[in-house]
């Protein structure tokens with residue numbers, strides 16, 4: 001497991017506490033104390049995970065998250081004193097993978113970071129496999145060329161919209177998309193449908209791919225934020 005992480009946190013005592021815990025757990029840690037200093041490091045450094053505070057001098061954590069996510073799929077964990085749901089939703093919509101409020105348990109932070117790292121490494125290992133015409137995720141195979149889907153070794157028939165939605169979500173694993181974004185991407189702005197159709201299609205996808213559609217393992221609802229395809 002590659003294990004260099006970047007911590008962007010302006011409160012020195014918190015930054016050092018985080019660094020100490022990660023170092024105790026075998027990670028290499030780089031610290032920086034402002035958004036403007038953190039962004040070039042995050043974009044150019046070879047980090048396997050980035051911890052971001054929200055209230056930072058230079059550039060705030062939301063903007064950092066947004067800018068990093070334009071370029072990189074690296075897991076981003078927000079650690080913030082902001083406890084409002086609206087801040088959490090905004091962070092997830094900008095591509096954050098997790099959100100931990102201060103005061104926090106350093107052991108829990110490290111445990112969550114490890115879980116995200118493991119997930120991310122499974123994902124990048126898969127992406128470096130030679131064929132990207134097929135997506136293999138647990139018992140699900142999506143053949144992008146023949147537009148066929150196999151669920152636990154059985155071919156399942158999808159409508160065009162269902163296939164497009166499934167393919168879109170599966171090619172952006174672990175990213176949260178709200179209904180509006182999905183509607184715009186799959187149906188297009190000029191479509192006569194409405195965004196309720198997204199909910200209907202998500203339900204159909206779950207019925208087709210999930211073992212238990214009421215307890216989805218692939219297409220997860222992120223409460224208040226949207227959906228994500230979990231890898």
Ligand code: CA
Nearest residue numbers: 010053055056
């Ligand atoms: Ca701060």
